[in-house]
Amino acid sequence: MTEAKNDLSYPKEQIKVLLLEGIHPKAKENFERHHFVNIETHDVAWSEEELLEHIEDVQIIGVRSKTHLTKKVIEKANKLKAIGCFCIGTNQVDLDAAMMAGITVFNSPYSNTRSVAELVIAESIMLMRRIPLRDKKAHEGIWLKDAKDSYEVRGKKIGIIGYGHIGSQVSVLAENMGFDVLYYDIEPKLPMGNATRMESLDELLHRSDIVTLHVPATPGTKNLIDTENISKMKKGSILLNLSRGSVVDIPALKDALESGHVSGAGIDVYPEEPESKGEAFKTELQNIPNVILTPHIGGSTLEAQYNIGIDVSTKLINLIDDGTTVGSHTVPPLNLPKQKDAHRILHIHENKPGVLSEINNLLSEMDINILGQYLKTNEHIGYVVLDMDKEYDDRILEEMNKVKHTIRTRILY
Numbered sequence: 465m466t467e468a469k470n471d472l473s474y475p476k477e478q479i480k481v482l483l484l485e486g487i488h489p490k491a492k493e494n495f496e497r498h499h500f501v502n503i504e505t506h507d508v509a510w511s512e513e514e515l516l517e518h519i520e521d522v523q524i525i526g527v528r529s530k531t532h533l534t535k536k537v538i539e540k541a542n543k544l545k546a547i548g549c550f551c552i553g554t555n556q557v558d559l560d561a562a563m564m565a566g567i568t569v570f571n572s573p574y575s576n577t578r579s580v581a582e583l584v585i586a587e588s589i590m591l592m593r594r595i596p597l598r599d600k601k602a603h604e605g606i607w608l609k610d611a612k613d614s615y616e617v618r619g620k621k622i623g624i625i626g627y628g629h630i631g632s633q634v635s636v637l638a639e640n641m642g643f644d645v646l647y648y649d650i651e652p653k654l655p656m657g658n659a660t661r662m663e664s665l666d667e668l669l670h671r672s673d674i675v676t677l678h679v680p681a682t683p684g685t686k687n688l689i690d691t692e693n694i695s696k697m698k699k700g701s702i703l704l705n706l707s708r709g710s711v712v713d714i715p716a717l718k719d720a721l722e723s724g725h726v727s728g729a730g731i732d733v734y735p736e737e738p739e740s741k742g743e744a745f746k747t748e749l750q751n752i753p754n755v756i757l758t759p760h761i762g763g764s765t766l767e768a769q770y771n772i773g774i775d776v777s778t779k780l781i782n783l784i785d786d787g788t789t790v791g792s793h794t795v796p797p798l799n800l801p802k803q804k805d806a807h808r809i810l811h812i813h814e815n816k817p818g819v820l821s822e823i824n825n826l827l828s829e830m831d832i833n834i835l836g837q838y839l840k841t842n843e844h845i846g847y848v849v850l851d852m853d854k855e856y857d858d859r860i861l862e863e864m865n866k867v868k869h870t871i872r873t874r875i876l877y
């Protein structure tokens with residue numbers, strides 16, 4: 465067990481906020497409006513070495529999809545209270561390490577959903593009409609006017625793999641465009657509109673004219689679309705991947721595009737992606753006809769980035785101000801009322817028997833009256849919040865920290 469960490473409710477100017485990867489300025493503005501002053505921003509992602517060098521004084525870090533917060537970084541981040549993923553994916557953070565260090569991790573689960581879904585529809589039409597080739601030729605001064613291999617999307621089958629926030633939003637837009645929508649998810653999901661749930665991935669692959677991926681990066685989705693599954697796709701069908709680079713086996717897709725088994729692809733995410741804007745980029749899919757390659761910009765619209773900036777910074781500010789963890793992927797989610805005439809103890813501990821009774825005994829021995837008590841646990845850790853009506857006394861923090869299995873204690877006063 466690591467040593468428990470103490471945090472007092474100290475002035476906000478001492479809280480260092482580090483925002484990486486060009487997070488929208490609205491986030492910084494929001495922190496400033498809430499009296500945070502020590503905010504450092506950078507337009508690029510940081511490497512593990514850079515993080516290891518600077519993470520020790522950081523209390524709040526904001527990243528997008530490129531900065532990897534590994535176990536090694538988290539173990540060095542002694543003061544870190546919270547990580548904000550200013551995006552949907554959280555796979556760039558070692559969530560288990562963060563949880564066991566009592567670090568709250570937030571993301572923005574809906575703010576760029578629509579942006580991704582719109583791009584899926586746009587690319588579906590562009591690829592069904594073989595626009596990449598005709599666009600290239602027109603730029604080269606060649607008038608390629610014909611209807612060869614060009615189809616409407618109306619009446620075609622779009623197969624959505626992963627029917628979560630983005631997949632179901634694609635479903636609604638696609639149906640409105642006249643697509644016949646099929647979907648497959650490992651969880652039971654109700655259909656939107658007239659969409660049809662497929663019993664198996666195989667069934668979806670066999671039936672779809674366009675297959676679009678909207679699953680997270682997990683061990684279960686690694687190379688989900690490999691040679692075997694590509695061979696189950698309809699001849700001449702199209703593949704879209706705007707989810708994560710790990711989901712598609714790129715050499716297998718390249719072979720299928722070259723053989724014509726897959727007639728087009730829209731790829732936004734790659735197994736290896738450059739860290740920052742303007743860097744060189746290489747993929748085996750370059751210069752293959754009817755392939756749209758985009759630099760991981762599915763969620764990159766001004767609307768989405770603005771909304772994400774406000775959403776995640778607000779969650780981080782609420783955590784600091786009153787301990788609220790709603791939306792957390794690590795510390796159990798608690799929605800807390802504002803403190804009123806009380807000090808608040810926030811205690812994160814390993815979820816082992818006896819912790820709560822030890823805390824309650826301790827408080828009663830110290831003659832502390834509890835005005836409100838809130839608790840949420842998950843399989844590994846517990847989060848208990850106690851409002852007390854007593855003058856703040858340094859000993860409380862010290863004693864709370866001695867409670868067995870304590871990970872972190874913070875007091876707001």
Ligand SMILES: NC(=O)C1=CN([C@@H]2O[C@H](COP(=O)(O)OP(=O)(O)OC[C@H]3O[C@@H](n4cnc5c(N)ncnc54)[C@H](O)[C@@H]3O)[C@@H](O)[C@H]2O)C=CC1
Nearest residue numbers: 552553626627628629630649650678679680706707762763
């Ligand atoms: N290109 C970009 O800029 C963006 C990419 N993304 C990616 O899109 C992913 C999906 O986002 P959301 O829809 O918001 O996530 P979500 O969590 O709402 O939905 C994911 C769905 O995938 C399902 N799923 C998981 N494993 C599966 C499997 N093996 N087969 C079938 N279904 C499976 C889940 O049950 C869930 O319903 C994110 O995890 C992120 O990686 C998200 C936003 C922007």
Ligand SMILES: O=C(O)C(=O)COP(=O)(O)O
Nearest residue numbers: 528529530551552553763
């Ligand atoms: O929201 C996500 O998961 C994304 O993939 C978008 O990532 P980004 O913020 O553009 O680095």
